[in-house]
Amino acid sequence: EESDLTHCLYVTSVLQEAKRCATKLPLPIYAFTGFEYFPLQPHSYYIYQDLLNSLRKSYDLGVNGAIIWSTSTNMTARCDGIGEYVEGYLGPEVSNLNSKHAMTTSDYNSVCEMKDGFTNYCCYENMKQHPSTSTTKSM
16 A cells, blocks of 8 residues: 555654764664554554554664653553553564564674665665565565
8 A cells, every 4th residue: 555655765764864973983873763653543553564563664664662652641541542552553562573573683784775766675784685585575
């Protein structure tokens, strides 16, 4: 869907710019993300694809971590819904990324890039592996 691609491209470009800026100083990069479109509206949590675009994209592009935030306004009223979202979607995705990270070795380096402009999205998991021989993942 076009909006999914737009969200993916936006997240990718912001993270790539952060990495570019960090090349001059060896600083860690942390993505700052949320999990709700409009925190004060009930049940406005990220759809699964946007969750992937924020957390998994950060992991795939090699940032050091993610800061997941929301407002504390009306937290008592929002708590149960947030808990259900964390248990059903956010928590399992974080767990998957932690498992993926734990299985890697020091030789592992996840790389994602856009080739041919905005098409031919490519992720590969080892710097020694050339992108043209890798398996393309759809995000």
